[in-house]
Amino acid sequence: MSGTGPVEGAPAPDFSMPASGGRTVSLDGLRGKPFLLYFYPKADTPGCTKQACGIQEALPQLGGLGLTVIGVSPDKMPPIEKFAQKYGLEFPLASDPDHKVAEAYGTWVEKSMYGKKYMGMERSSFLVDAEGRVAKIWRKVKPEAHAAEVLKAAQAL
Template sequence: MSELAEGSKAPAFKMKASGGREVSSTALKGRPYLLYFYPKADTPGCTKQACGVQEALPQLGKLGLEVIGVSPDPIPPIEKFARKYGLEFPLASDEDHTVAEAYGVWVEKSMYGRTYMGMERSSFLVGADGKIARIWRKVKPDAHAAQVLEAAAAL
């Protein structure tokens, strides 16, 4: 796996998403977007992050930015999460970790001395040219929406 860097071409993707939608890099061609990866639907950090993004959605929309949340969860819990918190942007299911691996966010993690593979909370701001404009690794859920707004305004 090659490490993605700002300025490199964003890996292509196509996934099923909440609301019966399908999201793909092809459909977003020529438009800026934020692809954010989160570990698990309806957990405290992921909820805080998703609600922050939802709150910033009107401002992000004014900047022409599409937002897609990605987790390894199957669609049913993603749908439940989206409904519970009124999340309007698509939440995509990457159950086989293909997209997470392409973006280098399917990583070894550890908790209570046990190691396992999981999703690193990371975000990728992709410009209309299809290149990665900004990368955030190990995102702090509280501050994320503000960081994205600032970076998106600079696109």
């Protein structure tokens, strides 16, 4: 099922999700501002923690470029809130338990572990420009290097 979802230059698929800190994130609410929507498999797991902490560290620079960052996982809100508090993550972490948004972005894919196939979240990110178009897509993101890649792409917007 992978390979579906928006392509660079296409309008970003619509979304509205509850997020950490009692927030709601939506495409409408972000109109006119560039943002990064990043999909991660599970709150408070090693790779996801590395990725989130890397983004948190880069937040002042990303914010300086006017970029909003939103993390999206299939977790429900309680574990997301716990994850955000544990690591002091200030950017919104959104909950997509029915993976509707992930499906719209083509990040809900077939995965395989120990020979078992299952559906899960692909670690992917979408940089969306102020016009609401997808400027850059990263698939199968490496958690450690991601914040630096995003910063570089955001500077080019």
